[in-house]
Amino acid sequence: xxxxxxxxxxxxxxxxxxxxxxxxxxxxxxxxxxxxxxxxxxxxxxxxxxxxxxxxxxxxxxxxxxxxxxxxxxxxxxxxxxxxxxxxxxxxxxxxxxxxxxxxxxxxxxxxxxxxxxxxxxxxxxxxxxxxxxxxxxxxxxxxxxxxxxxxxxxxxxxxxxxxxxxxxxxxxxxxxxxxxxxxxxxxxxxxxxxxxxxxxxxxxxxxxxxxxxxxxxxxxxxxxxxxxxxxxxxxxxxxxxxxxxxxxxxxxxxxxxxxxxxxxxxxxxxxxxxxxxxxxxxxxxxxxxxxxxxxxxxxxxxxxxxxxxxxxxxxxxxxxxxxxxxxxxxxxxxxxxxxxxxxxxxxxxxxxxxxxxxxxxxxxxxxxxxxxxxxxxxxxxxxxxxxxxxxxx
Ligand SMILES: *Cc1c(COP(=O)(O)O)cnc(C)c1O
Numbered sequence: 001x002x003x004x005x006x007x008x009x010x011x012x013x014x015x016x017x018x019x020x021x022x023x024x025x026x027x028x029x030x031x032x033x034x035x036x037x038x039x040x041x042x043x044x045x046x047x048x049x050x051x052x053x054x055x056x057x058x059x060x061x062x063x064x065x066x067x068x069x070x071x072x073x074x075x076x077x078x079x080x081x082x083x084x085x086x087x088x089x090x091x092x093x094x095x096x097x098x099x100x101x102x103x104x105x106x107x108x109x110x111x112x113x114x115x116x117x118x119x120x121x122x123x124x125x126x127x128x129x130x131x132x133x134x135x136x137x138x139x140x141x142x143x144x145x146x147x148x149x150x151x152x153x154x155x156x157x158x159x160x161x162x163x164x165x166x167x168x169x170x171x172x173x174x175x176x177x178x179x180x181x182x183x184x185x186x187x188x189x190x191x192x193x194x195x196x197x198x199x200x201x202x203x204x205x206x207x208x209x210x211x212x213x214x215x216x217x218x219x220x221x222x223x224x225x226x227x228x229x230x231x232x233x234x235x236x237x238x239x240x241x242x243x244x245x246x247x248x249x250x251x252x253x254x255x256x257x258x259x260x261x262x263x264x265x266x267x268x269x270x271x272x273x274x275x276x277x278x279x280x281x282x283x284x285x286x287x288x289x290x291x292x293x294x295x296x297x298x299x300x301x302x303x304x305x306x307x308x309x310x311x312x313x314x315x316x317x318x319x320x321x322x323x324x325x326x327x328x329x330x331x332x333x334x335x336x337x338x339x340x341x342x343x344x345x346x347x348x349x350x351x352x353x354x355x356x357x358x359x360x361x362x363x364x365x366x367x368x369x370x371x372x373x374x375x376x377x378x379x380x381x382x383x384x385x386x387x388x389x390x391x392x393x394x
Contacts, residue, residue, distance in 0.1 A: 011124040020133060020166045022303070027125040031118040033158040034144070035104045041158070044114055046121055063143030063153050067199040068097035071302045072264070074119050074135040074162075074394075076126045077377035081393025084137065085302075085375055087115055088389065089264045094139060097196040102152040103141055110158075111139070112389075118160045119394055125164045129376070136165040136303065142199075165303075173365050176310025176357065177218035179234065179299075181288075182208055183315040183350060186225035187232065187259075194232070194259035205235045219299055221312060223288060224257065231255050231286040237301030238266035241286070241294035242279075242363050250279045250363050253294070255286050265300040265371075268387065272370050276379070288314065296361040298368075306368045312355045320348035 006028070010016055014025065029048040035041045070090045076082055091111040098105035106114065115137065119126070127133025139160040143153025185208045187201070188194020194201060205220060212220050221239065224230040232255060233239050240254045252273040254266055273279040291297070291312060299307040322343045361368075373379035374387065382388065 066143035069140040083388035176308040180217035181314040187222040237299035238263040
C-alpha cells in the first residue's frame with residue numbers, strides 16, 4: 001500500500017473553531033504490533049481506515065484480564081513543531097504494568113518508534129496551536145492469542161490509538177467538582193496492582209462511578225484499603241493538596257503509597273512547583289483528618305492536568321444487626337437456599353463527613369498555567385526540563 005502524503009495543517013474534516021470535546025474522531029490510522037514467542041515484536045503496521053476489526057478482536061480476546069494501557073498527549077507547540085509530553089515515563093510504566101500481568105512489554109525503542117510513526121501519520125489531527133486542544137495518545141497491550149488454560153497468552157498485541165481532544169471538563173480550573181469516598185469499594189490492595197495501569201484496576205470502578213455520578217459527584221476518591229484512614233487517589237487521577245508552610249511558602253503535598261499510580265502529571269507538577277514556583281514539596285502519608293487543613297485540593301492526570309476539588313464527601317458505614325435469614329446449620333441437608341447468605345445485615349446506616357473548599361484554587365491555578373505553558377512551549381526555559389519529546393520536534 002502506498003501511503004498518501006499527510007498534510008501538516010489541521011485537517012478541514014474537523015471544525016476546529018468549535019469545542020471538540022473528548023470523543024473519538026476517527027483519525028487516519030492506528031498502529032498495531034504483535035508479539036509471539038517465535039518472532040518477538042514485529043515491525044508494526046499502520047492500520048488505516050476501518051478500526052472495527054481490531055476493536056472486535058480486542059473486545060473478545062480470551063486474555064483473562066491481561067491488558068493494560070497508557071495515556072499521554074502530543075501538542076502543536078509555539079514553534080510549530082509537534083512534541084509529546086514525557087513519553088519515556090509512560091514507556092517505563094507500561095513495562096511495569098505488563099510485568100504485573102505476565103505480559104511481554106514493548107521495549108522502550110519500539111514504544112517510542114511506534115509513537116513517532118502514528119503521530120507522524122496523523123499530524124493533521126493534532127489541534128491548532130493556542131486552541132487548548134491536544135492529541136490524546138492511548139497505547140495498550142493485551143493478550144491476543146487463543147488461550148483457554150489459565151496461563152499467560154501465547155501472543156500479545158500492542159496498539160496505539162491517537163485522537164484529537166479538547167479540555168476534559170469544560171469548566172476547567174474555574175469550576176470545582178465534588179468527590180465521593182464511597183464506603184462500599186476498595187480500589188487497590190496493599191500488595192496488589194494499584195500502582196499499575198492494568199485493566200483490572202479500572203473495570204471495578206465503573207459501577208461506583210456511575211452511582212456517584214447519579215448523586216452529583218464527578219470523581220471517586222479512595223482511602224487505603226487496609227486501614228481506611230489515609231488518602232490514596234482518585235479513580236483515574238492522583239491526589240494533591242496545598243497549604244502554606246510556617247516559612248510562608250506554599251507546600252505541595254501528595255500521598256506516598258505503594259498502591260497508587262505513579263502519575264506523570266503529579267510528578268511533573270511537584271517538580272514544576274519546586275523549580276518554577278519555589279514551593280516546598282512533601283510526598284508522605286496524608287490522613288483523612290488532615291484533608292480539611294488543605295487550602296486547595298486537585299486531582300491530577302494527563303487528560304485533565306488538574307481538576308479542582310470543591311467538596312469531598314466521605315461515607316462511613318455504621319454497621320447494623322446481623323440477622324439469620326435461612327435455616328442453614330452449617331452441615332446442610334435438604335433444601336438450602338444457595339442464593340441467600342445465612343446472615344443478612346439490617347439497619348446499617350451511612351454517615352457522611354464533608355470537607356469543603358470555599359473558592360476555586362488560586363495557588364494550583366499558577367501551577368496549572370505553568371504546566372500548560374510548558375506543554376505549549378510558552379514557559380521561558382521549557383527546553384531545560386527536557387520533557388517535550390522529541391527535542392527537535394515532529
Ligand atoms: C492514569 C492514572 C493517573 C494519572 O497518571 P498520569 O500519568 O498523570 O496521567 C492517576 N491515577 C490513576 C489511578 C490512573 O489510572
